[in-house]
Amino acid sequence: MTLQLFVQVVLNALMLGLTLVLISLGLSIIFGIMHIVNFAHGEVYMLGAYGSWLFMDRLTLPGPTLVRYFEALVITIILIAALGWILERGFFRAFRGKILQAFIVSLGFILIFQAGALAIFGVSQKSSSSPFPGVIHIGGAVLSTERVAVILFCIAFIVALNLFIQKAKAGQAMRAVAQDTDSASLQGININGISSLCMVIGCGLAGLAGCLLGPVFYVDPYIGATPVVKAFAAIILGGMGSIPGTILGGLVIGFVESFGSTYLGAELGVMLIFIILILVLLIRPRGLLGHG
Amino acid sequence: MDKNRKRVQLLGLIVFIVLLALVPVMTRDPYYLDILIRIAFYIALGAGIWLVMSMGLITSAHAAFVGIGAYTSALLVMNLGWSFWVAIIAAGLMAALVALVIGFPVLRLSGVYFVIVTLAFGEVMRLLWIGWEGLTKGAPGIRGIPAPNTISLPGLPDIVFASANASYYYLMFVIALVTMLVIYRLSRSRIGLTLRSIEQAAILAQHSGISIMNYRILAFVVACFFAGVAGSFYAHYFRFISPEAESFILHGSLYMIVYVVVGGAGSIAGPVVGPFILIPIAEALRSFREYLPIVYGAILIVVVMFMPEGLVNLPQRLFGLTRLLGQRGRPR
Numbered sequence: 001m002t003l004q005l006f007v008q009v010v011l012n013a014l015m016l017g018l019t020l021v022l023i024s025l026g027l028s029i030i031f032g033i034m035h036i037v038n039f040a041h042g043e044v045y046m047l048g049a050y051g052s053w054l055f056m057d058r059l060t061l062p063g064p065t066l067v068r069y070f071e072a073l074v075i076t077i078i079l080i081a082a083l084g085w086i087l088e089r090g091f092f093r094a095f096r097g098k099i100l101q102a103f104i105v106s107l108g109f110i111l112i113f114q115a116g117a118l119a120i121f122g123v124s125q126k127s128s129s130s131p132f133p134g135v136i137h138i139g140g141a142v143l144s145t146e147r148v149a150v151i152l153f154c155i156a157f158i159v160a161l162n163l164f165i166q167k168a169k170a171g172q173a174m175r176a177v178a179q180d181t182d183s184a185s186l187q188g189i190n191i192n193g194i195s196s197l198c199m200v201i202g203c204g205l206a207g208l209a210g211c212l213l214g215p216v217f218y219v220d221p222y223i224g225a226t227p228v229v230k231a232f233a234a235i236i237l238g239g240m241g242s243i244p245g246t247i248l249g250g251l252v253i254g255f256v257e258s259f260g261s262t263y264l265g266a267e268l269g270v271m272l273i274f275i276i277l278i279l280v281l282l283i284r285p286r287g288l289l290g291h292g
Numbered sequence: 293m294d295k296n297r298k299r300v301q302l303l304g305l306i307v308f309i310v311l312l313a314l315v316p317v318m319t320r321d322p323y324y325l326d327i328l329i330r331i332a333f334y335i336a337l338g339a340g341i342w343l344v345m346s347m348g349l350i351t352s353a354h355a356a357f358v359g360i361g362a363y364t365s366a367l368l369v370m371n372l373g374w375s376f377w378v379a380i381i382a383a384g385l386m387a388a389l390v391a392l393v394i395g396f397p398v399l400r401l402s403g404v405y406f407v408i409v410t411l412a413f414g415e416v417m418r419l420l421w422i423g424w425e426g427l428t429k430g431a432p433g434i435r436g437i438p439a440p441n442t443i444s445l446p447g448l449p450d451i452v453f454a455s456a457n458a459s460y461y462y463l464m465f466v467i468a469l470v471t472m473l474v475i476y477r478l479s480r481s482r483i484g485l486t487l488r489s490i491e492q493a494a495i496l497a498q499h500s501g502i503s504i505m506n507y508r509i510l511a512f513v514v515a516c517f518f519a520g521v522a523g524s525f526y527a528h529y530f531r532f533i534s535p536e537a538e539s540f541i542l543h544g545s546l547y548m549i550v551y552v553v554v555g556g557a558g559s560i561a562g563p564v565v566g567p568f569i570l571i572p573i574a575e576a577l578r579s580f581r582e583y584l585p586i587v588y589g590a591i592l593i594v595v596v597m598f599m600p601e602g603l604v605n606l607p608q609r610l611f612g613l614t615r616l617l618g619q620r621g622r623p624r
Contacts, residue, residue: 037404094597099403100350104553104596107546111589118582225542229415232408267419274412281405282397 007141009262015147015216017254018154019209021247023227024234025161026205028246032235033178034198036092037099039106041231042224043113044080044203048210049219050121051076053128056214065131072128076211077204084203088196096195110224117221130215150212157208161201162243170197178241226270230257233277239290248288312465316458325461327575329529331567332468333539336522338552338563339468339475340515345557346479347487347508349403352545353410356417357387357516359540361523362533363421363428366437369528376440380524387520391513399508414542421535433534437527453528460529467525471518476560478514483507550588554595556602565604 023045030036038044055061055072063071087109095102132145165171176184177194185191209227217223230253238249253273260269280287315328337354344351361383368379398409421428428434440463443451453459478484487507523540527533538544555566570588577584595602 031404039407091593091597100348101596101600103350103404103407104549105593107549108589108593108596110546111550111585111592115583115585115589119586226415229408229412233412236405236408265423267423271416271419271423274416277412278398278409278416281401281409285401285405 004141005262007143009258011143011147011151012262013255013258014151014251015154015254016257017251018151018158019213020227020230020234020254021158021250022154022205022209022212024231024238024246024250025158025243026202026209027228027231028202028235028241028243029174029198029205030202032241033174034195035097035099036088036095036195036199037103037106038087038092038109038199038202039103039228040087040109040113040224041202041206042226042228043110043117044083044206044224045210045227046117046219046221046224047083047113048076048080048207049214049217049223050117050126050210051079051207052211052214053121053126053219056128057126065129069131073208073211077208080207080210081200081204084199084201085196087203088199092199093192093195114221114224121221123220125218125220127218128214132215146215150216153212154209157205158247161205165243170194174198229277230273233273233280235287236277236285237280237287239287242287242289245287245289309469313462316461320458322455322457325458327571329461329464331571332464333522333526334548334551334567334571335564336464336468336471336518337548338555338566339471339560340518341548341552342557342560342563343475343479343511343515345552346484347511349399349406350549351410351512351515352407352542352549353414353417354515354519354548355538355540355542355544356414357391357519358523358526358544359417359421359533359535359537360390361387361520362527362537362540363434363523364520365524366434366527366533367427369438370434370436376438376524376528380440380521380528383524384517384521387523388513388517391516392509395509395512396505399505399512411542414545418535418541421540428535431535433532433537435532437531437533439531440528464525464529467518467521471521472560472564475514475518478511479560483510487511547588550592554591554603556604558601559604561604562602565602569603 023041026044027038027041030038030041052072055075056068061068061071091105091109092102095105130146130149132149134145135142136145136148137143165175173184173189173194174197176187176189177191181191184194231250234249234253235246236249237252238245238247253276256272256276257269260272262269264272312328316325319325337358341351341354344354364386365376365379365383368374368382369376374382394413398406398413401409422431424430439453440459442453445451451459453463479487486504526537526539533540535541538547551566551570552563553566554570555564556562570591573587573591574581574584577587599605
């Protein structure tokens, strides 16, 4: 195993792990705080990826490539966040507390989003162009610029999210609701508002992850299927209700996938993740850093 | 009055079954027989999902058990020369065995986690079928699976299985009928009533000393047994199986759940109504088949939001048939 290969695998692991952290944090906020079971979370990610293709390649926005990249990012996040708001307000709010019915509703959305994307964009795989072409050399290792950029973006957004949850009033309200919905409501926190906010942020994060990965992997209507399971795996592995846990879980899964795929083959790599998920649920359901 | 209602229902059911049994007499057109065979297929699968749902759980792995049955049956017949008639039972038993093994740890989990684990299990199976090429021939799948062995009974003409003919029709019809019968009896038995009471009052049930886990496992194993049997039929009807077959993968499981929920998860008639309504819709939309999931998804959401008991209750809702049938009080 050469150093070069090892560096690539680690870089890949970081990229997969951190983007998964974004998706998982989104899911953790939606499911962990408001107990909304949105299995269509993966499809939200998929739509984000199409966003990056749509606004980078299909349409021609003003400005040089780098500026267009940011424009695409911002527009996609706003659109996806708006979609999240519609989903919560129109559908999931009615099923608050009714987990299985909410799951079935999200099933309907999986079908609609997948087939919708297929109908609108077609079945052929797309890939969006990247404003970060080429490679950079660090100490003898060759790193793909795009992947490094994605990693940096992820870290920035994860830090920003953490700051928001810790410092901002809305963020603190979210944490209060996560701990105890009734007490939070008694203290005057608007649960409906928090519910919308969670869905908006959660979907926004998934859409962001999709948009970032659009130039890295291909985009087709079915790329959302596995990320949602990996995201649940990350949350469960890391521990429900724990943000550091979700980050840890996401990174672990990212590393397992990267190393597993490289040394065991793509199928075994993914299988390994599922097996880990099953084992965690059976042996230590509260995960690594979770509370009770 | 309740007796009258039950008599009418039983009569209706008998007429319905007799009509279905007479279909091949009225038409030999393989197109129609194939549609009805597929409806019967999804009825058999829906019954199992319905049974699991009566425990308050949703399984996203049912299609995986269909696949297990299909592969087991195909391999037993093609590699070991078994007769289809034995292989179909073996397929069911294999699916039941796997259900037993994973049921023990997994049925302890609650709602969402059960869905996630079954989803993961389904994916693991698919990857296994792709990866274990020595056994399953991998991604290209298995072709040329033989049709069920001809039945030769003394004094009667041979029963031959070819394309979508009446023999296949009656076979799937009987499978669906038996599946529905067994699962219906199970749900009305002490076991079934206990499972439903568990769903509603788990704590009370636990303290009553009922062995929740054993009943849950039994229901899950029975449901998966019939999924395996249906899978065996699938293999020898379509005569080609692969790891990406829609009826073996997550997409298939989701469709199966849609059929049951749209039909009505609260009533044993739900798993029958669902396919009878949704599969003809799929046929009608044949030229627009990329849009089919959108239609299904929209119907599903509308039903869950506005008619959660499912379409099985539609007549009662629209025409107040309850009063017509002499039932006192409002339907629950």
